Amino acid sequence: MASEMMLHPAFLVLVGVVVLPLLPPGARGKALPLFPLGALWVCWNLSPEHNFSVEFLEYRLSILQVDRLSRIFGIVFSLIGFAGGLFALHLRDVRQQLAALLYAGSALGLVFSGDWLTLFLFWELTALSSTVLIWSRQGTGSRVGLRYLLVHLFGGGLLLAGILGQVHATGGIGLQLLEAGRLSSWLILGGIAVNAAIPPLHAWLADAYPKATVTGAVFLSAFTTKSAVYLLARVAPGWEILIALGVVMALYGVVFAVLANNIREILAYHIISQVGYMVAGVGIGTPLALNGTVAHAFSHILYKALLFMGAGMVLQATGRSRLTELGGLGGKMPLTLWLYMVGAFSISGFPLFNGFISKSMVVSAALDARYQAAYLLLVLASVGTFLSIGLKLPYFTWFGRGRPEVGVSRPPLNMHLAMGLLAVLCVGFGVFPSLLYAELPYAASYRPYTLPHLVESIQLLAATFFGFWWFRSKLAGQPTLTLDTDWFYRRPAGWVRRCLVDGVSRLFDRADAGILAGIGWLAPRFRNPTLWFVHGSEREQGPAISGDDPDAARPKLEFAVTLILLCVLLFTAVAFLR
Amino acid sequence: MKRWHWISLAAVMIGSLVLERVAVHHTSDYWWSHIPGLYGWLGLLGCIGIIVGSKLLGRKWLQRDEHYYDGE
Structure with missing residues (x-):
């Protein structure tokens, strides 16, 4: 074993x-x-x-x-x-x-x-x-x-x-x-x-x-x-609800990435979007779709890690990750920029990059299985991917208005080496897709480099660029936060804490103080039962002691008589009741 | 963007439209698959739609001050 x-x-x-x-x-x-x-x-x-x-x-x-x-x-x-x-x-x-x-x-x-x-x-x-x-x-x-x-x-x-x-x-x-x-x-x-x-x-x-x-x-x-x-x-595989969920994911990530200001948040929302393709592929359930899911997971892991490395390098070198605080870094970090762009071209589905040979498998499988709406919406989501990862993020980080006040530290060589390795793999699998296809689990053949597919991709990407350039001022980062479904547990968190933690803690504190006060009141009375029968002011001051008379500190005669009478009454009552 | 960038981009776009017209035969029988330059339209209108729609959604509903959750 x-x-x-x-x-x-x-x-x-x-x-x-x-x-x-x-x-x-x-x-x-x-x-x-x-x-x-x-x-x-x-x-x-x-x-x-x-x-x-x-x-x-x-x-x-x-x-x-x-x-x-x-x-x-x-x-x-x-x-x-x-x-x-x-x-x-x-x-x-x-x-x-x-x-x-x-x-x-x-x-x-x-x-x-x-x-x-x-x-x-x-x-x-x-x-x-x-x-x-x-x-x-x-x-x-x-x-x-x-x-x-x-x-x-x-x-x-x-x-x-x-x-x-x-x-x-x-x-x-x-x-x-x-x-x-x-x-x-x-x-x-x-x-x-x-x-x-x-x-x-x-x-x-x-x-x-x-x-x-x-x-x-x-x-x-x-x-x-x-x-x-x-x-x-x-x-x-083949659970149809996953097709709808996958398409929603693909578009959801796109919309929120447009609103995001933090570069790693943009990348995070595009994980959701890209995983949407994979989930939809599982939902379609045909051998081509499942191979597409696996191939896209493979490609996605490579290019997304490359993108996170690029964004991480920016954070490490500048200490900043908000678009509103970045800009014009291309001249200061040219190698990081180009290695990042390999990942961006890959996720956007540029020909000769690995996203092109894997994403299209899922999208084609949707059309082959006659899910028209899913097909068109997944194509639309790929427009959003190029828009945010291939255009918005690099434009406002490495291009655009420079910020002379932003200092850039030199990153370690190994970070660039890791990015270089992944960039080579992204291009390698994009140029030689059979290297990946040979390892896929299901029996389905697919050819990514066909004329219609190339023409469609080029039109889609070029037109997206025109749209971005036209509306690019609207995509500039804003120092805001975008509400998401975590609102449902983050926003009530303070209220829940006030009710269930702060409130309970306050209740315990008060009970604690009340019990201590009670003990403070009872303890002297049990230590000296005569205190039950003296008035507050007298108790506080203690019995008046005049001169050297020791009797002054003793209980008075009335007190002893009262106790004896009470005992007699008590015993009499007990005797009658028996 | 320099002028030659725009010229190259326009050449690529026009080339793809011409290729689509003369060399691509769509096998799909859906009505929308016969729209000329379909993917160009999807790219342009999709891009504008995503920007405008997302920003509208953000401004009217989803975007808040960065310190919105600070009191949690």
């Missing part, structure tokens, strides 16, 4: 979590990318004959279950783990390094899980480890990290409830296709929807990702949403 475990890509990365803290601080950053690199090698050589499982109570846990779907997600997760590690090579923060490795390892464990229990364990580990990447950013991370964690615990709760129902209904823990008639299927779908950022359960993404660390955001952009897409493709 030990040798089998060694062949698990997640195991290799999780070993890094144990080994890394034992290394000298200076060597940790250099060692970080080696663990995902090892996992990449293992993933590449994995086949179904490597599957293994272990007995746990009365269940058999499928720790490693390999097929073409899990393998390609494993490959891209390992690849981005390596690229992210290279980007973070200079980092000296062991907390972030460990969180990144744990996050990558959990995501790998998740995609190779063959049963619900193993999957759930890794699902929760991704939530916990990714939260640390948000918390690690000083200043802004703590509150938003807590919101992020609570939302994911809610999603995990939904998933667990669904899994328990599923296990009860089927009698087994193996991953199976969800059946629409079961409540447990809908609960599982709800849990996945949280991680896939399907509206209205998406707001955590745009809330948290812009506030993560520079290197943490690269890892965040890759794993959580795409492992949810993997699970959707695994258990819910």
Whole structure:
């Protein structure tokens, strides 16, 4: 079994979590990318004959279950783990390094899980480890990290409830296709929807990702949403509701990205938009659509990480990430600009870039399956993608009015190297799509470079540019905040805290003070019962003592007589009653 | 944007429209697929629609002061 475990890509990365803290601080950053690199090698050589499982109570846990779907997600997760590690090579923060490795390892464990229990364990580990990447950013991370964690615990709760129902209904823990008639299927779908950022359960993404660390955001952009897409493709292909949800996602992200002012928030909203294509592809459910979903997840992980690296470099070099505080950086950061633009061309679907060869598969599959409205709306969403990521963000960050007051520090070489690696992959898969298509899980052929597709794309992109240039002044950043569905838990948070925390605390404080006052009143009276019979002023001052007469401090004769009389009355009453 | 940028962009656009006219045969039977320059129109009108619609939505409903949640 030990040798089998060694062949698990997640195991290799999780070993890094144990080994890394034992290394000298200076060597940790250099060692970080080696663990995902090892996992990449293992993933590449994995086949179904490597599957293994272990007995746990009365269940058999499928720790490693390999097929073409899990393998390609494993490959891209390992690849981005390596690229992210290279980007973070200079980092000296062991907390972030460990969180990144744990996050990558959990995501790998998740995609190779063959049963619900193993999957759930890794699902929760991704939530916990990714939260640390948000918390690690000083200043802004703590509150938003807590919101992020609570939302994911809610999603995990939904998933667990669904899994328990599923296990009860089927009698087994193996991953199976969800059946629409079961409540447990809908609960599982709800849990996945949280991680896939399907509206209205998406707001955590745009809330948290812009506030993560520079290197943490690269890892965040890759794993959580795409492992949810993997699970959707695994258990819910052909669920038509996903087509509508995917189209809504694609457009929702576009609209909110137009309103966003923070460059990493723009990118975050376009994760939602791009994942919308993948969710719609799962909903269409044909082999071409599912291949499109997988191919687009693969491409998206590469170019989105590249884009987050570019935006992170701007934040690192200038300390700023708001469009209203940026501009004219092209001359100061030319290499970052052009590497970012490779990612922007890719996400926008330019020919010869990887977004062109993957997004179009989903869009074509929608038309082939005769979902006309979905097709046209997905085309419209791709206009919005180019508008925000390819035009608005670079124009107002690197071009436009320069800001001489903005100082730019020189970024470490490894950050540019990581961006360069991803840029080469984006172009490489765009020029040679068969390299990706050969690894896709389903039997469907697709040719991206046809004359109609090229003509359509060129018209779409060129016309979008004309529209942008005409209306570009309206796209300038504004120092505002855009309300999203997190309003429903952020806005009442103060009110809920006042009622359920502050109010209860005040009540406890008052009860505490009341009890202490009561004890303060009772204690002297039980210590000296004569105080029950003296007036307040006398009690406060104590009995009047005159001269050296000791009798002055004793109780008066009337008091003793009264006590005796009371005792007599009491005993008489008791005797009568008996 | 320099003049040659605009000339190149216009040449690409016109070239794609000409190619569409003479060399592309749409196999799809939907009424909208026969609109000349459909994707150009989608790009231009879609872009303007997204900008205007989003800004309207933001100004009338969604945009607030940056410190809106500060008291939470």
